[in-house]
Amino acid sequence: xxxxxxxxxxxxxxLLAFVVACGNEEDDSGKIILATTTSTYDTGxxxxxxxxxxxxxxxxxxxxxVGTGAALRMAGEGNxxxxxxxxxxxEAPYVANGDLILGRLVxxxxxxxxxxxDDPAGAASAPDLFSALASIASDGSFVSRGDDSGTHKKELxxxxxxxxxxxxxxxxxxxxxxxxxxxxxxxxxxxxLTDRATYLALHEALDLAVLVEGDVGLINFYRAYVVNPIxxxxxAVEQAxxxxxxxxxxxxxxxxxxxxxxxxxxxxxxxADESEIGGS
Amino acid sequence: MxxxxxxxxxxxxxxxxxxxxxxxxxxxxxxxxxSATALAMLVGVPAGYVLGRARFPARTLILAxxxxxxxxxxxxxxxxxxxxxxxxxxFGGLELxxxxxxxxxxxxxxxxxxxxxxxxxxxxxxxxxxPDLLAVLGAGRLQTLWLLAREARLGLLAxxxxxxxxxxxxxxxxxxxxxxxVGDTRVLTTAIVTETSxxxxxxxxxxxxxxxxxxxxxxxxxxxxxQRSPR
Numbered sequence: 164x165x166x167x168x169x170x171x172x173x174x175x176x177x178l179l180a181f182v183v184a185c186g187n188e189e190d191d192s193g194k195i196i197l198a199t200t201t202s203t204y205d206t207g208x209x210x211x212x213x214x215x216x217x218x219x220x221x222x223x224x225x226x227x228x229v230g231t232g233a234a235l236r237m238a239g240e241g242n243x244x245x246x247x248x249x250x251x252x253x254e255a256p257y258v259a260n261g262d263l264i265l266g267r268l269v270x271x272x273x274x275x276x277x278x279x280x281d282d283p284a285g286a287a288s289a290p291d292l293f294s295a296l297a298s299i300a301s302d303g304s305f306v307s308r309g310d311d312s313g314t315h316k317k318e319l320x321x322x323x324x325x326x327x328x329x330x331x332x333x334x335x336x337x338x339x340x341x342x343x344x345x346x347x348x349x350x351x352x353x354x355x356l357t358d359r360a361t362y363l364a365l366h367e368a369l370d371l372a373v374l375v376e377g378d379v380g381l382i383n384f385y386r387a388y389v390v391n392p393i394x395x396x397x398x399a400v401e402q403a404x405x406x407x408x409x410x411x412x413x414x415x416x417x418x419x420x421x422x423x424x425x426x427x428x429x430x431x432x433x434x435a436d437e438s439e440i441g442g443s
Numbered sequence: 444m445x446x447x448x449x450x451x452x453x454x455x456x457x458x459x460x461x462x463x464x465x466x467x468x469x470x471x472x473x474x475x476x477x478s479a480t481a482l483a484m485l486v487g488v489p490a491g492y493v494l495g496r497a498r499f500p501a502r503t504l505i506l507a508x509x510x511x512x513x514x515x516x517x518x519x520x521x522x523x524x525x526x527x528x529x530x531x532x533x534f535g536g537l538e539l540x541x542x543x544x545x546x547x548x549x550x551x552x553x554x555x556x557x558x559x560x561x562x563x564x565x566x567x568x569x570x571x572x573x574p575d576l577l578a579v580l581g582a583g584r585l586q587t588l589w590l591l592a593r594e595a596r597l598g599l600l601a602x603x604x605x606x607x608x609x610x611x612x613x614x615x616x617x618x619x620x621x622x623x624x625v626g627d628t629r630v631l632t633t634a635i636v637t638e639t640s641x642x643x644x645x646x647x648x649x650x651x652x653x654x655x656x657x658x659x660x661x662x663x664x665x666x667x668x669x670q671r672s673p674r
Contacts, residue, residue: 196530196540196541201640205640205641207641210625225541225622225624225627226622226624226625227541227622228623240529240530240531241530241531242529242530242531242540339640340640341640342639342640342641342642343639343640346642364641364642365641365642367642368642368644369642395530395531397530397535397536
């Protein structure tokens with residue numbers, strides 16, 4: 164008898180819990196789904212911005228950290244309300260066909276090439292970005308995101324611009340986010356391309372040095388868009404607009420500029436209102 | 444080795460100081476996986492009973508299907524439920540994607556085949572004539588079911604343990620349909636993924652320890668109950 168009763172009580176308790184779990188929704192200010200790049204997420208920046216936004220407006224933001232490619236596809240199918248991405252070439256067709264509207268530059272930082280401190284391929288001493296890539300191609304191994312993210316797209320574009328065929332490289336794809344890919348590159352004594360923010364946030368746990376930086380081709384543009392409510396039913400357009408307005412609010416921009424800057428010795432992101440390129 | 448040790452020390456400190464985030468995530472894991480397991484029992488035990496007891500043509504095929512379901516990677520279940528419940532999917536209008544309910548649904552589908560299979564096996568191991576015997580002794584229909592469930596209790600407890608163990612430790616499906624949202628759908632396993640990619644090894648280890656502790660505590664309680672019961 165006791166066992167059967169036990170089972171019964173256990174099941175009943177769990178079902179009660181289920182009812183509780185389902186009952187605690189939700190205030191009526193609305194909610195949005197924000198599909199975003201992993202870099203803004205792994206640094207912890209979005210946690211902080213979203214918490215402030217929710218406090219201020221009561222709108223719930225569901226941050227889904229995927230790569231830029233996946234975020235764009237979610238927008239293209241109407242599965243998100245707003246996106247924050249960093250691959251201008253990949254964004255363009257979605258803007259052109261009207262899936263994405265109200266695009267705004269939110270912040271910039273830069274891509275850097277990192278690799279082992281002893282730099283076996285001599286990338287750091289190369290005169291420019293493309294010859295650094297060429298030296299890695301001939302004497303180093305490279306770890307790629309391989310996940311259709313903004314950084315992955317950037318990496319492929321750089322190889323192509325440098326005239327290097329990726330199939331000839333000693334190159335492996337992780338299919339994972341920036342944090343995981345940096346760790347793998349570090350363990351394998353390989354080179355990789357990363358946004359500066361994720362590298363700075365994690366560099367203490369990595370055996371990777373910044374080897375190539377400062378080229379104008381390495382600027383990383385983060386843009387936010389609203390998903391077009393005319394093309395996709397059910398988009399919470401007012402809430403999404405409010406979120407993007409909040410991103411561009413001077414106070415938020417100042418927060419972006421100083422986010423973890425003291426702790427890590429330099430800023431992770433440059434807010435759009437300070438970047439020389441300016442908003443779009 | 445140093446990192447592991449430091450991680451363990453910090454993990455114990457987080458657990459000991461009642462770290463709010465840790466306990467709320469652990470509570471959520473229990474709530475979500477407990478609910479999913481309970482729902483799986485509700486459906487899986489009767490289904491397993493029928494499959495274990497009745498004889499009908501498609502039975503073997505269904506049992507094979509259930510066994511396949513047991514081996515299905517959770518991340519595949521996650522993908523299917525995501526496609527069904529995402530806004531552009533057939534059930535998108537329910538707005539369940541990226542909620543705790545979505546995780547409960549996907550975990551229900553992961554746990555149910557396990558519950559069915561364990562229940563069917565334990566019912567099947569009872570003597571075939573037992574129901575007839577009970578009927579002869581004057582038991583009604585419901586009473587017969589209840590008595591059979593009692594006889595099969597060890598198997599049913601194993602079904603709970605297997606179902607709960609599978610869903611509480613599963614990460615891919617919860618990540619896909621829950622979205623790993625802070626303070627909302629972040630459970631222990633997805634939190635471990637996040638903290639690992641943020642290189643916060645201490646927290647990752649702390650969450651791992653709590654996950655192990657939960658699994659251990661639940662299985663211990665159920666095992667004690669199982670072993671104490673007179674046969």
